[in-house]
Amino acid sequence: MPDQLLYAMEVTLNGLMAGVLYALVALGFVLIFKASGIFNYAQGVMALFAALTLVGIMDGQVPFAVLINAVFGTEIHNFGWEVPAILAIFLTLLVMCALAWCVQKFVMRHLVNQEPIILFMATIGLAYFLEGFGDLMWGADIKKLDVGLPQGLNDTIDQVTYGWFGYGFFIDNLDIFATVIAAILVIGLTIFSQYSKQGRALRAVADDHQAALSVGISLNYIWVLVWSIAGFVALVAGIMWGTKSGVQFSLSLIALKALPVLMLGGFTSIPGAIVGGLIIGVGEKLFEFLIGPMVGGATENWFAYVLALLFLVFRPQGLFGEKIIERV
């Protein structure tokens, strides 16, 4: 086979893997949107916050150390212990649940029945708040996150493909791992929402708030639950992206990558998030590979958006979304 074609195949495969990571972020959006009709712009910052917290707990950092030092003139930085990854992940999960409770208690409860666009702007405010809060709490320097996930070139695939085509494909172990995790998450979440009691309550709330209330479902409880699950998904996404490219501010920008994914897949569909992520991942990598050199490169920044924009004009609800019906 010609080299060019092989290379395109490799790019496609890598695009699929990147798409899985986008889908992972998009999942968090879909969950919250389905359950409360809120488009949560803060999802990306939540991933950043989760990753920061995880690193902070693992390294035994003192929260708000910089702030405390600035106010009291002390010189504290670390507790001086290190927490094993599993325990730290568990503790971070607790923090994300506490965050979910706070969001529900202080923000969302007061904005019930507002227009979706107001809620959207509130989550932008929340994103700003969390961004500053996370930096205040754990410091803004770029951190390395290592919870023991496999990384680097996958030798098996390299050798097998070399045997087949005489050209070894470069696939990152981490990407394969992320794909597996994403698959497990999707299956798990689907089972949860279809078969568990809470899942059923969640779908009921999504369908009709008032009807759900009248059969005795606690809205507050469901929303805390939904935001906690979104926090959990954010944590997973944060771990994956953080391991890949370090825990830093740019991590929060993956939310911006997830938006076109959602527009493609539809805001209300979990499979849509996955398929949309894959299409965007492959599309932007292939576009960069085929067209990018002609127009000066770095097309990845906008390709997804323009694709989604074109899509919106023809099918506003996305590939798998429910049809938008408007009544006067």
Add this chain to the structure above:
Amino acid sequence: MIYREAGDFSTTYEADSQTFPIKFDRYRYYLVLAIAFGVIPFLVNDYWANAVLVPFLIYAIAAIGLNILTGYCGQVSLGTGGFMAVGAYAAYKLMTAFPDVSIIIHVLLAGGITAGVGVLFGLPSLRIKGFYLAVATLAAQFFLVWLFNRVPWFYNHSASGQISAPERTVIGIPVTGPNTEAWAQYLICLVFVFACAWLARNLTRGKLGRTWMAIRDMDIAAEIIGVNPLAAKLSAFAVSSFFIGIAGALFFAVYLGAVEVGEVFGIQKSFLVLFMIIIGGLGSIFGSFAGAAFLVLLPVLLKNILVGSLGWSTDLAAHFEFVIVGAMIIAFLIMEPHGLAQLWRVAKEKLRLWPFPH
């Protein structure tokens, strides 16, 4: 007591429909104008012009522009930074291509070009709305910034990829370039702000503004009473982008002088202007000014208090600013969705009756 309408009797339709029907309001407005044009130019120094006044005036134009689109017509846009970049680059290309033409015409033309681009990216608004549209305008933001970064024609093939404003004069006084005096910078911005605010105020209370508000309140109902949604939405995009383009051109030419597009006109700028109109008040020209003033002054104030008085490091203060701005956005959305403008209105109502509440 200090604020009343007793004794104001309108005897003509013109008197009744003027912008400031209460005499006290009108005189206060003239006073503000007199101070802005007659007093501040003599007092202003480099620090005040660069840190507070010039950015305030330019952001006020941008906020008015976004407020027309979001506050009056109900179409949320996150592409403000990109449209400001269009204004800046249009002004740059015009300034370098036609050095003999007045900068004022260049800035206005830059606004016009931005209006065209705005209409183009506003086309999807005919099919989609709400945050779908907000996300679609993000496409404009990313695409435009990328375009100005990657196509050398836009920055005249300069090696650094930056654009920098050559010196241009208005009636013999330099207003762009390194030799500009602080008062000249201030005054040219003030003239544009005055013209834009006057135009926006009169547009929004005329027929066009009413069609926008009808679309905002309920587009289907508006269509039924004979508002053409195509014309209303696209005109809102055009007018809004015109103002934002002027703001971008001034931001580049008068305020910064040299611009690197990704840094100056990135997504953060879009959010900043959006926050200004949320805090200031959606659907209010005064709110645009109030929000711009608030968000320009807040960082300066925080910096003076935290870094200057308490001796904190600058990045700590910057993080604190994020927390405060985020919390304020949420607080305003919950407690006063109409922003500072509404607080001002309430205060005026109270002052009309004070100190005899009945």
